[in-house]
Amino acid sequence: MNILGIKQSSPSVVQPLPYKSPGTVALIAFIGGIFALPGIGHIYVGKVGRGIGILILGLILYALLLLPYSL
Numbered sequence: 387m388n389i390l391g392i393k394q395s396s397p398s399v400v401q402p403l404p405y406k407s408p409g410t411v412a413l414i415a416f417i418g419g420i421f422a423l424p425g426i427g428h429i430y431v432g433k434v435g436r437g438i439g440i441l442i443l444g445l446i447l448y449a450l451l452l453l454p455y456s457l
Contacts, residue, residue: 406431423446 425440437444 397450411427411431414430418424422444423441424444425437428434428437428440430437
């Protein structure tokens with residue numbers, strides 16, 4: 387409480403993301419690339435929005451590039 391008796395809230399603290407091994411991230415990204423799942427490495431390190439965006443755009447790109455050859 388301050389001098390006027392008003393309770394003050396503590397400043398918000400952003401929690402850091404847990405440490406992720408660069409080797410593990412590279413392996414997950416590589417395996418994701420092999421199975422046509424780009425963005426999996428981003429999702430693993432906590433950048434979920436970016437990872438899902440890359441995943442969706444990658445799948446659309448794969449479909450546009452491979453669909454004409456499958457007909």
